[in-house]
Amino acid sequence: MSFMQLTVLPMGQGTGTLIQRFEAQGQPPTSTVLVDLGSAWWRVRAGDSSADYVAQVLKQQANPTLNSIFLSHGDIDHVSRIKRLLSHFSPPGQPDPLRPTLTVESVFFGGPRISYAINGTDYLQLLEEYRPEEQSILHDLPINAGPRVYFRDHDLDIYLLAGNTVTGSTEIGSTSTHLKVSEHGYAVNTDSLILLIEFGDTKCQYAVLPGDATGFSLAQCCERLANASLPPAITLALPHHGSSLTTFDLLGAQIDTDWTPENLAQDNVDFFNDLVRPQTLMVSAGEVANYRHPSARMITTFAKYTTASPFRDESLSQRGEHFYTCHFRARELNEGNWPQEEGWTTVRTDKSVFTTDYFKGDPATTETPKGLPPDVTLASPPHPPFAPPPPRCRGWLLTAVKDDGFSLEPVLPLTFTSLSDQQRQTPRDEPQRSDHPISRPSGTPPPPTPPSPANVAAAPVRRPPSEPAAGRSTRLRPLI
Known part of the structure; x- marks a missing residue:
């Protein structure tokens, strides 16, 4: 029985997701896809470890x-650790006895x-240096891109729901609204690719990776998903690292203006959530400090179907x-509830x-409330110390x-105690590519044992299709 594994990597302030499809247990992956790989904070301890x-x-x-490889957009916290990853490998046609050769087939x-x-x-x-042949592997996407399939491997499809979104008309509830991106930093995030991962045949399972999607981007997705009749998604990555500032705004992160009524x-966000109905977040x-990711408001809103x-x-x-960590703003605090600051x-x-971002504080002394915002209270035990101590950061591996059904387990636990231990780097401090392999950092666990012997060749992968596979029945086909 084939299965898909989707790993959300602990990148610190950033994002990276690894997707692999396997035909059966004990066989090598038939395809490996990377969606973003960047970090702008905790880059050494978390970002490099994940790369x-x-x-x-x-x-x-x-x-x-x-x-x-799908790169949602060009922000540093979505691309910066690609350099670290590639430094482990030599490009095709440039053999190196100390580094294996890596081939990248499309970007x-x-x-x-x-x-x-x-x-x-x-x-x-x-990335172009790692192409298998002379032709370019880089694919520009059109303005207002999507929806269509950009990658297929047997029963695994990767759809682009929206990307490079600059203008459009849509209905939000009973309101018909014409939207156009404003000319400032908000527009960078509307470029972001919003991907839907579809796996299976008769009972397809879905995961949604929205990158740094804005409220404007989600409005476009709502229009495209409204008639798709999707079952509840097995997982949703919160848009823009859980930012309420851009997710709950339609025209440019201008919170207190008449251009974006709060209701x-x-x-708009509720409509998107009702269409996707994520079982896990x-x-x-x-x-x-300037970002406040992830927002407690975002957890509250999108946890509706969990x-x-x-x-x-x-x-x-x-x-x-289990634990999770989020940011509470002053206006989200309720009298008598936790937290109080x-x-x-x-x-x-x-x-x-x-x-x-899993556990903040000292496991020996930190009290942890229970619940989902806003109903979070410091109520019943357990009280610290927590043993064994939970890690500071960890990734999550979802297997469908x-x-x-699907299962979920933690991967790549990372432990460090304070911000001063995290060795923040500015982008210009990036390590240079090396002629020697980079060893695994101390304390970083190895990846899970692969479901296949290393000397078994991978099965051929279908290239990005222009037409859906014949005979395959899924609920998302009307999008193509």
Whole structure:
């Protein structure tokens, strides 16, 4: 029975997702796809560790190959660790006895090419060096792109729901509204690719990866999803690392203006959530004061359809709970409830809300409230110390079995104690590519044992199609 694995990597303030399809247990992956790989805070301890983790996964293949890379847009926290990943490998045609060869077969990216040239590094040109042949692997996408399939491997499809969104008309509830992106930083995020991962045949399962989607972008997705009759998604990555500022705004992050009525913005987000109905939430973010990711308001809104958590933290095993961390703003605090001050708080829950920023504070002394915002209270035990100590950050591996259910488990736990230990780097401090392999950092666990022996060749992968596979029946086909 075929299965798909989707790994949300702990990047700190950034994002990276690894997707692999397997035909059966004990066989190599038939395809490997990377969606973003960047970090702008906790870059050494989290971002580099995750890039090295992906490299180790690829090295377990007989011929390391990334069949496709999707870069949502050119922000540094979505692309910066690509350089670290590629430093583990030599490009095709340039053999190196100390590094295996990596082949990258296609790259799809949102936004203009120039946005990927950052602080002296052109990330698209860097990826182009790893193409298998002379032709370019870089694919520009049109304005107001989507919806269509951009990658297919048997029963795995990757749809672009929206990208490079600049203008459009849509209905939000009973209101028909013409939207146009304003000319400032908000527009960069409307470039972001919003992907829908479809896996299976008769009972398809879906995951939605919205990158740094804005309220404007989500409005376009609502129009395209409204007639698709999707079952509840197995997971949704919160838009823009869980930012309420851009998600609950339609025209340019201008919160207190008549251009974006609050009720219209809330209706827009609620409509998207009602269409996707995520059973689990994934949030990739770090603690940056100016960003306040992820917002407690976002957790509140998108947790509406979440199911009971399939994961139980061993330090809370008697209560069947796990931790998550989010940011509470002053206006989101309720008298008598926890927390009592604005800032990031680690919370316990038995719902399927999973953050890569996992446990903030000292496990020996930190009290943790329970619940989902706004009903978070410091109520019943357990009280610290928590043993074994939970990690500071961790990734999440979701495994979906074809036409069946899914499971979830933590991966890549990272432990460090304070912001001063995280060795923040500015973009110009990026490590240079090396002629020697980079060893796995101390304390970084190896990737999971692959379901195949290293000397078994991977099955051929279908290229991005122009037409759907004949005979395959799914509910999303009307989008094509």
